[in-house]
Amino acid sequence: MTLTLTNIAKTFPGGTKALLPTDLEIAKGEIVSLLGPSGCGKSTLLRIVAGLETPDPGAKIVFDGENVTQQSVETRKIGMVFQSYALFPNMSVRGNIGYGLKMQKLPRAEIDARLEEVIALCRLEAYADRAVTALSGGQRQRVALARAMAPRPRVLLLDEPLSALDAALRGQLRDELAILLRQFGITAIFVTHDQDEAMAIADRVAVMSQGEVAQIGTPEALYRNPATGFVARFVGNAMPLSGRIHADQLHLPGGVLALPRHAEGHDVLVRAEDIRITAQGPITAHVETVTFLGTHYRIALAGASDAPLFALHTGLSAPAPGAEVRLSIAPEALLILPREVSA
Known part of the structure; x- marks a missing residue:
């Protein structure tokens, strides 16, 4: 699914400009990272795409030619993975993954087929009937990703998906997440403040500073040809x-x-x-x-x-x-x- 963002801005009550007017075009199946320090506007932009935040007047969000700017979060068909994973502790792995499918009131046979598909893709077969409380951090991350993907969303949004993990596990899961996202072939945006994570996973990285995109490009282009000192310092610690x-x-x-x-x-x-x-x-x-x-x-x-x-x-x-x-x-x-x- 292609995603086109035009004139996306956010001003909070009191006049604080969290996000300056931003345009972004994301191709079908492309993985784009929003990279930047705390307070740069990256999570605000992600929440606007999801429908969790209302942009300033004049914004336009288009999914595959369909204007969804005024649509609610429920009708946008977005998949989301949060930093906390937000899993249901009283449910098994299978129950967590299938929850969204039940809410869609899909036929039982289709629910079972989709469950088996994403459980296999995320390599969770051995844990399908376990309580999520019995899983490691890395396994919970895969459950959260499988639950987001099971309803077949139009776009997948990930908000600091690895930041809750310890450093050693984060490096391992970073590579695993890059593989899984490409296997899904879904258009995805993920927010991070970790340059290594952004460069390892994303096809393109949008480096954000003070509410706007300072530069967007492939990891190689940003590293070798930074446009500003801020980008050079943030991507590669110049x-x-x-x-x-x-x-x-x-x-x-x-x-x-x-x-x-x-x-x-x-x-x-x-x-x-x-x-x-x-x-x-x-x-x-x-x-x-x-x-x-x-x-x-x-x-x-x-x-x-x-x-x-x-x-x-x-x-x-x-x-x-x-x-x-x-x-x-x-x-x-x-x-x-x-x-x-x-x-």
Whole structure:
């Protein structure tokens, strides 16, 4: 199902603008993530699509050519998965999944057929007759997804579906959720503040800031070609390099860096994986802390720029805290972006 959002905005009583006018086009079967910090408007946009929130006048929500802007949440045929899963504790897995089908008053044979279909797809056969209270967090997440999919909704909305899980399980379930959504082949929007989750699951990511979409694109496009410093910082944790720009050089407290082009009037940012600790680098820094993370070390560096920088260092050993090191950054690895005006 295609989903077209036009001029979607939300102003709360008192004048607070939670969402500025937003347009979004989502293709049939596409998975789009709304990514951003708390308070950026992503959950408000999701709730408007669901019919749980009324947009400002002038908004238009179209499902497959049908204007549903004035329709109630019940008639929009939306599937939703919440952070809390909102499962019925007094029902079995099968009872939870079949609840929506019973509310639709479908024939018993059709209910049973759909139940078996989604239970198999979500790999819940071994748990179908168990109480949901006896399941792990990951199993409950699959039940919530199966329950949302059983009525065959036109679009699936997911609001922070993995945030209630611990870090180790969240990584495992993130990949599982990406597989399941593609198996369902359904148009889906999910809200998250976790960039890894958004990039692992979504076909396209809409990065939101202060009530509007700052940039939308594939995960690769956002990472490699961020349009603003905010997007660069939020997708990939880019760090600003504060110094004086003269033509194609950046003069930093720790030395001078070559830039890929003239950059007056712009901000320069770099990601941790692009900072190299080398014997002959043009930048001097001091090691503040060293954290071993298994595949690499995360090294905090002072003195190179006004704010501390972090480098990801591979190898069997790392410089000790307090050591003076030299840094190099390839010019093509630097992000040259329009200067942001402080609010």
